[in-house]
Amino acid sequence: MSDNSASITASIRAETTMQELLTLFPGVQRALFRGYHIGGCSSCGFQGEETLAQVCERNGGLPVEEVIGFLGQARETDARMEISPVEAAALLASGGAVLLDIRSREEFDAVQIPGSTFFTEDLMHEISGWDRSKPVVFVCHHGVRSMDAAAYFAGHGRENARSLRGGIDAWSCEVDSNLPRYDLA
Numbered sequence: 001m002s003d004n005s006a007s008i009t010a011s012i013r014a015e016t017t018m019q020e021l022l023t024l025f026p027g028v029q030r031a032l033f034r035g036y037h038i039g040g041c042s043s044c045g046f047q048g049e050e051t052l053a054q055v056c057e058r059n060g061g062l063p064v065e066e067v068i069g070f071l072g073q074a075r076e077t078d079a080r081m082e083i084s085p086v087e088a089a090a091l092l093a094s095g096g097a098v099l100l101d102i103r104s105r106e107e108f109d110a111v112q113i114p115g116s117t118f119f120t121e122d123l124m125h126e127i128s129g130w131d132r133s134k135p136v137v138f139v140c141h142h143g144v145r146s147m148d149a150a151a152y153f154a155g156h157g158r159e160n161a162r163s164l165r166g167g168i169d170a171w172s173c174e175v176d177s178n179l180p181r182y183d184l185a
Contacts, residue, residue, distance in 0.1 A: 012071060014064045018055060019048030021071075026144045030151055031074035036062060081150045082165040085174040088137050097135040102149050103168070111180050113139065113171055119149075127153070135160040141184070143167040 011024060021028050033040040038059050046055045056062040083091070091097040092115060099116040100123070101108050108118045116139060117123065127136070136158060138146035146163040153161035164171065172179040 012052065012068045014053035014056075015051050017048060018046045018050050018052065021052060022048070025071065025075050027074065027078045027147055027151070028071060030148060031071055031078075032067075035070050035074070036067065078147055078151070078163075081147065081154060081161065081163050082143070083135075083137055083162040084165050085171040088162070088164055088171075089175045091135060091137070097137050097162075098130075099137050099139060099164075100149075101139050101168075102145055103140050107141065107182075107184075111168065111182065113168060113176075113179065127158070132158055133160065135162055137162045137164055139164040139168055139171070141167045141182075142169055 012021065016024075018028075025031075029039040032038040032055075033044075036059060038044050038055060039046055044059070052067065053064050056064050056067055088097070088099070092099055099113060100119045101112060101116040102119040105118065108116075112118075119138075130136070136153065138149040138153075138161065140146040140149075143163055143166045146167060150161040150163040166174075168179070169181055172181045
């Protein structure tokens with residue numbers, strides 16, 4: 001387990017609320033659904049104020065320590081799908097990847113990474129015919145939604161699906177300081 005994943009796992013306790021857990025590890029809902037079918041719909045969802053122990057108890061009495069260990073492994077899997085802005089810039093410059101922007105049309109029209117493609121429903125269907133060996137880097141504002149997209153496509157056989165760590169916000173700090181940063185109101 002990486003130091004970051006071990007740190008996240010060490011900070012999760014039975015009394016950690018689900019909101020705290022989502023802040024600590026934004027992919028927790030995806031991980032819990034994949035591992036335990038928790039959080040994907042209203043019948044197995046959870047509330048932010050519930051503790052991890054409460055969620056485990058009402059979902060068949062799951063052992064909290066087992067779930068915490070699973071979340072650490074899931075965070076490590078997510079980390080392997082992430083690519084830093086500097087690494088992504090080099091990969092894109094060499095023509096070694098495609099950059100797909102999954103933000104809203106308004107965000108994309110306001111500011112975009114040069115060479116990125118706006119992700120549409122039509123493009124989603126088109127991707128299945130693309131060369132699976134070529135990396136696809138998904139980008140959003142801060143790297144949360146893009147991780148969900150990368151995990152989705154990785155789960156559907158696209159092993160080179162990556163998420164831009166920190167999103168376009170990190171890109172503007174680490175690669176292109178002329179790219180405007182923004183906050184959503």
